[in-house]
Amino acid sequence: MLYAAAPLVPSWLLASLATGEIAYAACAIAVARGVRGAYYAVIALAVLVLAVSLPQPEHYAFASGGQTGPFLIFAAGSALQACLLVAVPIYLARTRRR
Numbered sequence: 001m002l003y004a005a006a007p008l009v010p011s012w013l014l015a016s017l018a019t020g021e022i023a024y025a026a027c028a029i030a031v032a033r034g035v036r037g038a039y040y041a042v043i044a045l046a047v048l049v050l051a052v053s054l055p056q057p058e059h060y061a062f063a064s065g066g067q068t069g070p071f072l073i074f075a076a077g078s079a080l081q082a083c084l085l086v087a088v089p090i091y092l093a094r095t096r097r098r
Contacts, residue, residue: 004073020049039088046081046088053078 005017023045030038053059053074062071 001073001077004070008070020045039092042084043088046084050078050081050085 002014002018002021006014009017024042027038027042027045031042059071059074062068062074
C-alpha cells in the first residue's frame with residue numbers, strides 16, 4: 001500500500017500511513033502471541049481508519065478519475081476494516097472466559 005500511495009500523497013501523510021501499518025503489525029504479533037487485549041486495539045485501529053478515510057472525497061475521486069488501482073486498494077481496505085469490526089467481536093464473544 002505504501003508503494004502505491006507514495007506518488008499520490010504528501011510525505012507527512014505517507015509517514016502516517018507507515019505508522020498505521022506498523023501499529024497493525026504490532027497488533028498482529030500480539031494476537032499471534034495470545035495477548036487478548038490486542039483484539040481491542042485492532043478494533044480501535046479499524047474504527048480510526050474508517051473514520052479518517054471514508055469521509056475523504058479524494059478516495060472516491062480515484063474511481064471517477066479512472067484510477068482503478070488506487071480505488072481498489074481503498075475499497076478493499078475499507079471492506080477489510082468492516083470485516084474486522086464484525087469478526088473480532090464475534091471471536092471474542094465465542095472465546096470469552098467464564
